[in-house]
Amino acid sequence: MSEIVEQAFNEVIGLIHTARRKAFQAANTVLIELYWQVGEYISRKMKTAEWGEGVIENLAQYIAKEHPDLKGFTRRNFFRMRQLYEVYCDDPIVAPLARQLPWAHNVVVLNKCKLPEEREFYTRLAIKERLSKRALERQIDGCVFERKMLVSTKVLPLGALLYPNIQEEFKDIYLLDFLDLPAHHSEQDLRSGLVANLKKFLMELGRDFCFVGEEYPLQVGSKDFSVDLVFFHRGLSCLIAFELKIDDFKPAYMGQLSFYLEALDRDVRKPHEKPSIGILLCKSKDAEVVEYVLSRTLSTALVAEYKTRLPEKTVLQQKLREFYELEAQRDSEWRQNKKTKGAENEKEKQ
Secondary structure, X not given: OOHHHHHHHHHHHHHHHHHHHHHHHHHHHHHHHHHHHHHHHHHHHHHOOOOOHHHHHHHHHHHHHHOOOOOOOOHHHHHHHHHXXXXXXXXXXXXXXXXXXXXXXXXXXXXXXXXXXXXXXXXXXXXHHOOOHHHHHHHHHOOHHHHHHHOOOOOOHHHHHHOOOHHHHOOOEEEOOXXXXXXXXXXXXXXXXXXXXXXXXXXXXXXOEXXXXXXXXXXXXXXXXXXXXXXXXXXXXXXXXXXXXXXXXXXXXXXXXXXXXXXXXXXXXOOOOOOOEEEEEEOEOOHHHHHHHHOOOOOOEEEEEEEOOXXXXXXXXXXXXXXXXXXXXXXXXHHHHHHHHHHHHHHHHO
């Protein structure tokens, strides 16, 4: 088979896959809309006290007996349909997003997420990353939302200019709870563990990451160097260099990573690709030290931490509540100051 013929065949296969995805999405949208309507009907009946919980049980039994071909209409699912409607009926942002997710994904979000912001975050994440139900559960159990809200990835001016959405692609803390590392591990232990668990590491990184190589070789002048891990990001269309450090971030590390990025861009990057991005993955970091270092460099590098285990979810949730309370207090003070300043200006005019 010639290369031209094979390319044509693959184009036809691509059309088939695209049509299948559209058909599945259309069918899923209709199904979720049905569940929404049923949930709305049940909610209305129960709010007006026309129906009690016993009626839902009778409805499920009636369907099972009289219409056995209708699958999935159990007592539990009826209450989930009601929950879907009541949670999202006054949410014009997440309601249309929920229709893009399979029913099983919506159930996971409804059961595991309590805050409106949290439900929106994971719904968008599941759509963007095309997460499986299991992968979505792992993201929620890994407290990705709490980690994202409590810390903010420091982006360099150059990085923000080249990649406006860079913060959406990278995390400030990467959870590597799938690694069985000893308390005192080496960088080689860390690198080998990530490569051995590459599938799980890719799930933590995100859908668009493609593995390129371990200890990726670079030659500059007459000297040989190597980058711990190199990936390619399909969405950003650039190489991603991970340099692993098992201790606290040190300013000297940034110079090393910037050197690797320059070598990648000069000798490895293809003409159609964007400048490479570097991630210094350290065991810990001092935010003020990182800020000092990043304020003067033009490198497209970021600093992140890795954790082999997270604090209890309740601890993170408590910190998040404190964060929201602080933000609300700041907002109230800002509004009060604005009101006071406005009154003073009016007084001066008089």
